[in-house]
Amino acid sequence: MSDVVVVGGGIVGAACAYYAAGAGLAVTVVDRGPAGAGTTSRGEGNILVSDKAPGPELTLALWSRQLWHQIGADLGDEPLELERKGGLVVAATESAMASLTGFARDQQEAGVDTVPVPAGALHEHEPHLAPDLAGGVLYGQDLQVQPVAAAAALLAGARARGAQVRTGVEAVGLVRDARGGVTGLVTDHGTVPTGAVVNATGTWGGVLSERLGCAVPVLPRRGFILVTEPLPRVVRHKVYSADYVDNVASSDAGLETSTVVEGTKGGTVLVGASRERVGYDDAFSPEVVRRLAAQATRIFPFLARVRVIRTYHGFRPYCPDHRPVIGPDPRVPGVFHACGHEGAGIGLAPATGRLLADLLSGAEPGVDPAPYSPGRFLEVARG
Amino acid sequence: MAEPTFLFDGEPTPYAEGQSVGAALTAAGIRSWRTTRVGGRPRGLFCGIGICFDCLVTVDGRPNERACLVRVANGMRVTTQEGTGHGDLEV
Amino acid sequence: MATSRSEHDAVVVGAGPAGLAAVDQLVRAGATVALLDAGHGPGGQFWRQPASGAPAPAGLHHDLGTYSRLVAALGRDGVRYLPQQHVWTVTAEGHGFTVHAVDRSGAEEVPVEVHGRRLVLATGAYDRQVPFPGWDLPGVMTAGGVQALLKAHGVAAGRRVVVAGTGPFLLPVAAGLVAGGADVVSVLEASPRGRWLREAPVVLRNAGKLGEAAGYLRTLAAHRVPVRTGWTVARADGGDALTSVTVARLDRSGHRVAGAERVVEADTLAVGWGFTPQVELAVGVGCRTRVDADGSVVCEVDEYQRTSVPGVYVAGEACGVGGAALALVEGQIAGAAAGRAPVPRRTSRRRAALRRFAAAVHRAHPVPDAWMDALDDDTLLCRCEEVPVGRVRAAVQASAVADARTAKLLARPGMGWCQGRVCGYATSCLTARWSGAPYDPTGLARRPVASPVTFDTLASG
Numbered sequence: 001m002s003d004v005v006v007v008g009g010g011i012v013g014a015a016c017a018y019y020a021a022g023a024g025l026a027v028t029v030v031d032r033g034p035a036g037a038g039t040t041s042r043g044e045g046n047i048l049v050s051d052k053a054p055g056p057e058l059t060l061a062l063w064s065r066q067l068w069h070q071i072g073a074d075l076g077d078e079p080l081e082l083e084r085k086g087g088l089v090v091a092a093t094e095s096a097m098a099s100l101t102g103f104a105r106d107q108q109e110a111g112v113d114t115v116p117v118p119a120g121a122l123h124e125h126e127p128h129l130a131p132d133l134a135g136g137v138l139y140g141q142d143l144q145v146q147p148v149a150a151a152a153a154l155l156a157g158a159r160a161r162g163a164q165v166r167t168g169v170e171a172v173g174l175v176r177d178a179r180g181g182v183t184g185l186v187t188d189h190g191t192v193p194t195g196a197v198v199n200a201t202g203t204w205g206g207v208l209s210e211r212l213g214c215a216v217p218v219l220p221r222r223g224f225i226l227v228t229e230p231l232p233r234v235v236r237h238k239v240y241s242a243d244y245v246d247n248v249a250s251s252d253a254g255l256e257t258s259t260v261v262e263g264t265k266g267g268t269v270l271v272g273a274s275r276e277r278v279g280y281d282d283a284f285s286p287e288v289v290r291r292l293a294a295q296a297t298r299i300f301p302f303l304a305r306v307r308v309i310r311t312y313h314g315f316r317p318y319c320p321d322h323r324p325v326i327g328p329d330p331r332v333p334g335v336f337h338a339c340g341h342e343g344a345g346i347g348l349a350p351a352t353g354r355l356l357a358d359l360l361s362g363a364e365p366g367v368d369p370a371p372y373s374p375g376r377f378l379e380v381a382r383g
Numbered sequence: 384m385a386e387p388t389f390l391f392d393g394e395p396t397p398y399a400e401g402q403s404v405g406a407a408l409t410a411a412g413i414r415s416w417r418t419t420r421v422g423g424r425p426r427g428l429f430c431g432i433g434i435c436f437d438c439l440v441t442v443d444g445r446p447n448e449r450a451c452l453v454r455v456a457n458g459m460r461v462t463t464q465e466g467t468g469h470g471d472l473e474v
Numbered sequence: 475m476a477t478s479r480s481e482h483d484a485v486v487v488g489a490g491p492a493g494l495a496a497v498d499q500l501v502r503a504g505a506t507v508a509l510l511d512a513g514h515g516p517g518g519q520f521w522r523q524p525a526s527g528a529p530a531p532a533g534l535h536h537d538l539g540t541y542s543r544l545v546a547a548l549g550r551d552g553v554r555y556l557p558q559q560h561v562w563t564v565t566a567e568g569h570g571f572t573v574h575a576v577d578r579s580g581a582e583e584v585p586v587e588v589h590g591r592r593l594v595l596a597t598g599a600y601d602r603q604v605p606f607p608g609w610d611l612p613g614v615m616t617a618g619g620v621q622a623l624l625k626a627h628g629v630a631a632g633r634r635v636v637v638a639g640t641g642p643f644l645l646p647v648a649a650g651l652v653a654g655g656a657d658v659v660s661v662l663e664a665s666p667r668g669r670w671l672r673e674a675p676v677v678l679r680n681a682g683k684l685g686e687a688a689g690y691l692r693t694l695a696a697h698r699v700p701v702r703t704g705w706t707v708a709r710a711d712g713g714d715a716l717t718s719v720t721v722a723r724l725d726r727s728g729h730r731v732a733g734a735e736r737v738v739e740a741d742t743l744a745v746g747w748g749f750t751p752q753v754e755l756a757v758g759v760g761c762r763t764r765v766d767a768d769g770s771v772v773c774e775v776d777e778y779q780r781t782s783v784p785g786v787y788v789a790g791e792a793c794g795v796g797g798a799a800l801a802l803v804e805g806q807i808a809g810a811a812a813g814r815a816p817v818p819r820r821t822s823r824r825r826a827a828l829r830r831f832a833a834a835v836h837r838a839h840p841v842p843d844a845w846m847d848a849l850d851d852d853t854l855l856c857r858c859e860e861v862p863v864g865r866v867r868a869a870v871q872a873s874a875v876a877d878a879r880t881a882k883l884l885a886r887p888g889m890g891w892c893q894g895r896v897c898g899y900a901t902s903c904l905t906a907r908w909s910g911a912p913y914d915p916t917g918l919a920r921r922p923v924a925s926p927v928t929f930d931t932l933a934s935g
Contacts (some may be wrong), residue, residue: 034877041883127474148883152873167876229447229891229926230420230859232466232473266468266859266886267420284563284758284922286574286935291934302472304933307447307926312894399628401514401525406627414612415717415917421860425714428611428631429857431619432519433512436891437610437857447891451619452578454514454525462812 002028004196009035013200014154015353021161023361032170036151042314045147047055050087050139056111056371064351079153087142088237097134100242178261182334202316204337214329220315230267253277326372389459400470405450420466485590490518492790492805493596494544495744499809510559520798562924599749599791607709613716617746625644630654632742635924638662638707639746645690662705675725675836730841771919781809796832858890876909878902879917
């Protein structure tokens with residue numbers, strides 16, 4: 001008998017298992033594929049506060065980055081490939097610089113460390129930047145992990161705390177008692193007895209929530225990343241253009257691209273980011289790749305002659321209000337959600353897992369859980 | 384007319400018309416022309432048909448050309464490559 | 475940089491036997507065709523021509539009459555032959571397909587897009603490799619690479635050569651080296667002789683193939699080159715380049731016989747374990763794949779070489795390794811089908827017979843497990859990223875990984891320049907062995923960028 005079954009062995013499910021097991025609960029993780037093979041394996045591993053406006057998501061992000069530091073201290077930075085690299089947001093025009101400066105000022109008041117960088121000083125931080133940019137803001141708190149390695153490390157940590165991890169097991173539905181409470185999770189490999197089920201299935205959170213009889217609106221938003229040939233260290237920070245912030249916050253179904261460039265320990269440079277709502281269309285898109293390449297070369301002209309050796313793409317779990325869904329579902333006692341993190345799942349995973357563990361074990365939550373509650377969609381539906 | 388040559392690390396090296404850089408170097412008894420970026424290991428031709436990227440070399444200043452595919456031209460400058468071939472970009 | 479665009483009834487990728495045969499049939503059917511190929515001239519790996527432009531020496535090549543006839547078809551009206559095109563992706567667009575390539579015929583690469591209503595992919599294969607200690611030393615080469623040096627450039631890869639691996643391809647490579655003046659120390663065929671006897675019924679129906687092999691064996695015997703069956707390469711040694719090869723005897727189950735090892739001085743080792751088909755373009759455009767009898771990921775095709783994607787045909791090694799004769803027949807079928815012409819029953823029957831022969835070759839030449847026993851922890855698994863075997867094993871065991879893709883994401887084998895083309899098979903085999911999960915190479919078959927391409931080129935597309 002498990003106290004809780006976490007469905008999904010990606011970064012969020014791994015963090016839920018890690019903290020729930022740490023709270024003394026008997027945890028089982030099931031994943032329909034290999035652990036960490038979904039959206040976790042399709043991103044850059046960003047842990048960002050820089051792209052978030054003051055509000056519930058930033059609150060969660062600030063807490064989560066502290067928890068990432070703690071995880072680094074507990075499990076070691078090396079297995080996670082945790083890099084305290086910081087972010088540099090650059091503006092190409094004076095008007096973009098003015099908006100960025102205002103945005104950073106609001107963030108500073110909300111607890112984010114921001115350092116304005118005038119145009120003339122950009123090259124001290126990033127020598128390869130184009131010479132004609134208007135300026136930027138440095139965010140020392142931004143971090144990066146290698147996401148699949150980080151998920152594997154958290155799952156290993158959960159196992160060390162007694163959790164069981166079962167891959168190749170797909171959740172099908174619930175067993176419920178006369179009062180409607182959860183008594184088991186039905187899978188394609190039999191039923192797992194449990195009093196609580198956590199939906200940590202990322203982009204597939206919408207589909208699973210329907211199977212569990214408590215639908216939450218999580219939709220795929222596709223993104224592409226270009227990977228360069230191996231290079232020496234050419235980019236020190238995560239560098240992105242100020243329009244990235246607008247794209248993250250938008251709900252446009254059409255293609256949106258902005259420039260995100262960062263190095264990795266492996267030597268490749270990763271170039272993003274695109275957003276489009278095209279369902280689960282898995283086809284390569286030359287147009288997206290063309291725009292990403294053109295925009296990245298605008299910020300970093302040296303890339304023009306560098307070769308791309310691979311691209312990858314994935315589907316961010318997108319919620320219409322851009323807030324993750326974390327907490328108990330009011331419709332089915334025993335079902336908890338931990339999904340819908342869009343492009344911030346790696347960064348927000350520890351806070352999500354910790355908050356969920358607090359809610360499961362009845363401890364005082366580290367942040368007010370109300371803004372992330374699944375109940376908010378019901379209120380909208382009731383009008 | 385003098386036999387056509389290309390320069391390998393500054394040394395005039397003969398070649399036959401149409402030969403790849405890799406073939407011409409092999410014919411000249413040269414087995415490796417780059418070192419790897421992690422272990423500094425010597426590498427030369429392996430697959431010989433453009434698949435494996437082991438024979439990367441710098442040609443006329445362009446790094447990471449496949450020696451097995453690039454044809455030699457008279458006076459071409461071929462240089463041993465270290466690591467990524469982009470050391471000049473390091474910050 | 476301007477991108478040139480043009481429309482055709484069909485686009486064929488690859489100018490080896492399958493691609494050339496497809497073009498020939500398409501032209502006969504009255505179709506307009508574009509043929510894109512990475513090589514300097516037509517022929518692919520099998521009919522690789524001397525780079526000097528001189529006629530090909532007959533000893534190294536087969537069926538040059540067919541080659542000449544097919545190349546002549548490239549000059550017909552309605553055919554555009556585009557050499558030195560490195561195709562990096564294919565996309566479905568409207569009522570057809572766009573082939574995205576980089577034209578490398580000049581000093582600067584130029585982006586090219588070619589559009590066709592139908593698409594024939596004849597992308598061939600390359601030598602399959604497995605790691606062994608010392609395999610990254612200069613002087614260790616693939617058998618196909620050694621053959622290419624000989625055929626195209628008239629260069630013998632070394633002076634004292636050991637040829638090792640498995641499969642009928644080892645024999646022409648060794649015979650070519652002998653003819654090219656090299657001292658072939660020995661040919662090590664890992665399969666025991668008896669395996670061929672089991673396949674005798676199929677083999678005897680393909681007497682031509684038998685005759686070819688006998689010819690190579692006669693050449694090798696005349697030069698006193700020993701051909702040892704049931705032997706393999708165990709390790710390669712040297713400082714900056716290969717100086718010696720340790721060879722080992724295998725038992726009937728494909729494991730090494732303890733103590734049966736010898737050290738052979740050599741400056742070159744040519745090694746091949748069958749072939750790996752190039753399926754990334756087909757996979758990229760959505761074609762369904764399967765795992766073939768030899769463990770390779772190949773495209774699923776029907777009796778007309780049609781894939782699961784309407785309008786896309788695959789011919790030759792990319793739908794199952796079977797050699798040039800089979801590739802030629804499949805190319806004929808794909809070309810006729812794509813040109814809406816009938817496929818003669820005789821051609822279909824010939825394909826079936828050659829497929830049975832290919833299956834017999836796969837059964838007779840499996841990759842024995844001995845290579846997995848011979849690995850040291852510091853043997854490189856991935857040559858590009860210099861990932862040692864021990865690091866991948868540690869990642870698989872520490873994280874309870876059961877699939878090759880996760881092993882790649884955690885430890886980086888297959889993340890470098892070649893994108894796992896060389897180490898993908900070995901990574902799949904080893905992950906299965908260490909985890910106890912079934913062998914499954916499909917997670918590593920996807921390569922959205924089939925050939926590296928600069929940001930400049932991508933941005934101008």
